[in-house]
Amino acid sequence: MAARRSKIARLPWELRNRVCEMIADGRPAREICDLVNDSDALASQGVAPLTEQNVSEWRAGGQKDWERDRASADRLSRLSEASLHLVAAAGGDPATVGSRLLAGRLTEMLDRAADEDALPLAKALAALRGAETAAEKVKLERERFRRDAAEIVLKVLEDRRAAGIAEGSGTREEKTRAILALMDEVEK
Amino acid sequence: MKLQTAVRAFLAARFPCAFEEPILLTRINRSGVLDDPATPETLHRALVTLASRFREAEVLTDNDGTQAWSATPLGVSTWTQQDKPYVGD
Numbered sequence: 001m002a003a004r005r006s007k008i009a010r011l012p013w014e015l016r017n018r019v020c021e022m023i024a025d026g027r028p029a030r031e032i033c034d035l036v037n038d039s040d041a042l043a044s045q046g047v048a049p050l051t052e053q054n055v056s057e058w059r060a061g062g063q064k065d066w067e068r069d070r071a072s073a074d075r076l077s078r079l080s081e082a083s084l085h086l087v088a089a090a091g092g093d094p095a096t097v098g099s100r101l102l103a104g105r106l107t108e109m110l111d112r113a114a115d116e117d118a119l120p121l122a123k124a125l126a127a128l129r130g131a132e133t134a135a136e137k138v139k140l141e142r143e144r145f146r147r148d149a150a151e152i153v154l155k156v157l158e159d160r161r162a163a164g165i166a167e168g169s170g171t172r173e174e175k176t177r178a179i180l181a182l183m184d185e186v187e188k
Numbered sequence: 189m190k191l192q193t194a195v196r197a198f199l200a201a202r203f204p205c206a207f208e209e210p211i212l213l214t215r216i217n218r219s220g221v222l223d224d225p226a227t228p229e230t231l232h233r234a235l236v237t238l239a240s241r242f243r244e245a246e247v248l249t250d251n252d253g254t255q256a257w258s259a260t261p262l263g264v265s266t267w268t269q270q271d272k273p274y275v276g277d
Contacts, residue, residue, distance in 0.1 A: 013189040013223070013273075021271055069274035076201040076276065084204060097206060097250040100258060104205035108215070111276065 007050050008058045011041050019058075020066040029055040076111060083107040155186040189221040189273065192234045196244055198275040199259035200267035206248050206256035209235070219275045238263065
C-alpha cells in the first residue's frame with residue numbers, strides 16, 4: 001500500500017483493516033468513526049478524532065489501495081497453483097519439498113513479471129516441457145530401433161547362409177537382396 | 189502489520205509453495221507492511237509460533253536437508269477470514 005499519512009493510514013494494521021472491511025461492507029461512516037474513536041489509536045498519537053469527512057477521503061484513496069491489494073492476493077494464489085501445475089508438468093512430484101520450493105521460486109518470478117509477460121512466460125515453460133518430452137520420445141524410439149536392428153543382425157550372422165551369400169558370387173545389389181530375404185526368414 | 193500476521197499472509201497467499209527463511213526475510217521486509225523490520229531471529233520465532241502453537245505453518249525438509257516453510261490449510265483459512273491481507277511488492 002502506498003505511504004499515506006491520513007488518520008486512517010496511521011491506525012494499527014488490524015484496526016485499519018477492520019475500517020476497510022466496514023467500508024467495503026457499506027457500513028455508515030458514523031459507525032466507523034465510533035469504532036476508531038472508542039479505541040485510543042489516534043489519541044495516543046496526539047491526533048484528533050476521526051471524522052466522517054476523513055472516512056470519505058479514505059474511501060476515495062486508501063480504500064482503493066486496500067481493494068487492489070486484495071485482488072493482488074487472489075492473483076498470487078492463482079499463480080501459486082499454476083506454478084505447482086507447471087512443476088508437475090515438468091515431471092516433478094508436487095508432493096515433494098523440492099517441487100514446492102521450485103514452485104515458490106516460479107511464483108515469485110511470475111509475480112514479478114508484468115501482467116502481459118506472465119501468461120506467455122507460463123505457456124513457454126509448459127511448451128518447453130512438451131518439446132523435451134517429444135525429444136525424449138524420439139530418443140527412446142531410436143534406441144529401440146537400434147536394439148531391434150542389432151538383434152536381427154545377430155540372428156542373420158548366426159545363420160551360416162549369411163557367410164555364403166557374402167562370400168559368393170553376384171553383384172552387391174544381388175547379395176543385398178539375398179541378405180534381406182534371409183532377414184525376412186529369420187524374423188519369422 | 190505484525191510479523192506473525194505478515195508471515196501467515198505471505199505463506200498463505202502462496203500455498204502450497206514453500207520458501208526458505210532467507211527468502212522469506214528478504215521478501216517480507218521488502219514488502220513494507222511491517223511495523224518493524226524483521227530479523228532472522230524474529231522471523232524464525234514467528235514461524236515456529238505459527239507452526240507449533242497455531243498449526244498455521246509447517247516446516248518441510250528436502251532430501252538434501254534444505255528446510256523450507258509453507259502455510260497449512262488452517263493457515264490459509266485464518267488468512268482468508270482476515271480478508272486475505274496482501275504481502276508482496
